[in-house]
Amino acid sequence: MTESAQAFISPLTFQALSGHPVGTRLLDEDQEHVMGHISLARWADSVLVAPATANCIAKFSHGLSDDLVSTLVLAATCPVFIAPAMNQAMWNKAVTQENVARLNRDGFRFIGPASGEQACGEIGYGRMAEPDVICETLSRFFCHCDLSGKKVLISAGPTREPIDPVRFITNRSSGKMGYAIAEAAIEAGGIVTLVSGPVALPPPKYCQIINVESAAQMHEAVMASAPNSDVYIGAAAVADYSPNTHQPEKIKKIENTLILELFKTRDILAEVAALPVQRPFTVGFAAETHDLERYAKDKLAKKNVDMIAANWVGKDQGGFDRDQNALQVYWKGGGKQLEMTDKTQLARQLINLIAEKMNEKNTN
Ligand code: CTP
Numbered sequence: 335m336t337e338s339a340q341a342f343i344s345p346l347t348f349q350a351l352s353g354h355p356v357g358t359r360l361l362d363e364d365q366e367h368v369m370g371h372i373s374l375a376r377w378a379d380s381v382l383v384a385p386a387t388a389n390c391i392a393k394f395s396h397g398l399s400d401d402l403v404s405t406l407v408l409a410a411t412c413p414v415f416i417a418p419a420m421n422q423a424m425w426n427k428a429v430t431q432e433n434v435a436r437l438n439r440d441g442f443r444f445i446g447p448a449s450g451e452q453a454c455g456e457i458g459y460g461r462m463a464e465p466d467v468i469c470e471t472l473s474r475f476f477c478h479c480d481l482s483g484k485k486v487l488i489s490a491g492p493t494r495e496p497i498d499p500v501r502f503i504t505n506r507s508s509g510k511m512g513y514a515i516a517e518a519a520i521e522a523g524g525i526v527t528l529v530s531g532p533v534a535l536p537p538p539k540y541c542q543i544i545n546v547e548s549a550a551q552m553h554e555a556v557m558a559s560a561p562n563s564d565v566y567i568g569a570a571a572v573a574d575y576s577p578n579t580h581q582p583e584k585i586k587k588i589e590n591t592l593i594l595e596l597f598k599t600r601d602i603l604a605e606v607a608a609l610p611v612q613r614p615f616t617v618g619f620a621a622e623t624h625d626l627e628r629y630a631k632d633k634l635a636k637k638n639v640d641m642i643a644a645n646w647v648g649k650d651q652g653g654f655d656r657d658q659n660a661l662q663v664y665w666k667g668g669g670k671q672l673e674m675t676d677k678t679q680l681a682r683q684l685i686n687l688i689a690e691k692m693n694e695k696n697t698n
Pocket residue numbers: 489549568569570571572573574599600601602603604617618619620621622633
């Protein structure tokens with residue numbers, strides 16, 4: 335943190351929020367035996383300066399190094415990202431623009447600034463890019479897999495099968511895995527369409543989202559987009575059965591027993607995999623309480639999909655409505671275990687694997 339930054343927020347707040355030590359001084363008695371700024375510069379995979387003031391940018395552009403931040407930036411050999419934040423007139427000044435152009439030439443990467451209302455009340459370019467946009471940009475930079483420009487269709491969440499206007503049948507899917515896969519596909523440069531059943535999750539940014547309720551609606555939405563997609567990932571827990579004559583009026587509590595007749599829903603995954611032309615690379619999920627490998631391999635063959643990601647569900651076994659999961663992934667002639675980790679990491683690993691197998695299929 336620079337001195338100006340510390341005038342706004344104390345280092346202790348950042349330390350508490352991040353759980354990491356906060357560097358503030360160029361000459362730190364505790365760090366000097368290892369040359370604090372040099373060891374930080376060597377350690378980092380990237381440096382992000384956010385918010386970067388006009389003064390910071392001017393210093394970086396001229397190689398000044400009179401505090402920890404500017405010295406670190408000068409010593410860094412890794413990629414340096416800069417998220418400018420300043421008054422719009424300061425941003426537009428020729429001297430600032432010259433500094434920015436020089437840093438751009440030297441390989442610095444700018445994130446933003448964004449346009450809009452500023453702290454000073456003026457409107458224009460100079461607002462710091464939103465923190466999630468900054469994170470997203472960094473994530474994309476570090477993602478080694480390549481779905482750049484690929485159209486990725488993903489289904490997520492549960493479906494709700496209506497019984498009458500107030501009741502429905504559903505399942506325990508939270509949609510977390512499907513949403514994490516959508517985020518990972520976006521990070522990998524994919525153009526993502528997410529067909530989502532009802533979930534309590536914020537929609538991922540930078541993707542088209544189509545909200546549906548029932549298996550029939552999900553079928554319609556997926557089949558409309560699938561022929562125009564490069565990949566379909568069926569992460570939704572689609573109801574296998576539905577009361578297909580849903581009552582227009584609330585069922586009254588008259589009889590002692592009530593029998594619901596359920597009919598098989600259409601298998602979206604199998605239908606996508608059976609598309610005669612413009613068939614996307616098709617990835618299914620298998621949620622199993624027993625015989626995971628056998629059922630997963632069965633589904634791979636029966637549904638004729640390119641890949642099946644199988645996971646254990648049920649008591650104490652990860653899967654539904656948890657933040658962590660593990661996957662056993664199978665494709666024709668191979669498989670890979672993705673160990674228990676949080677769903678964000680797991681989704682990235684799965685997307686990497688999908689990109690790899692898609693490339694292999696396209697080059698064969
Ligand atoms: N699936 C689908 N349409 C359905 C049912 C399931 O597209 N009507 C997809 C899911 O999105 C998932 C895969 O099929 O990718 C596996 O779902 P799962 O319920 O585990 O398998 P089923 O084929 O339904 O078989 P079973 O329930 O007997 O295990």
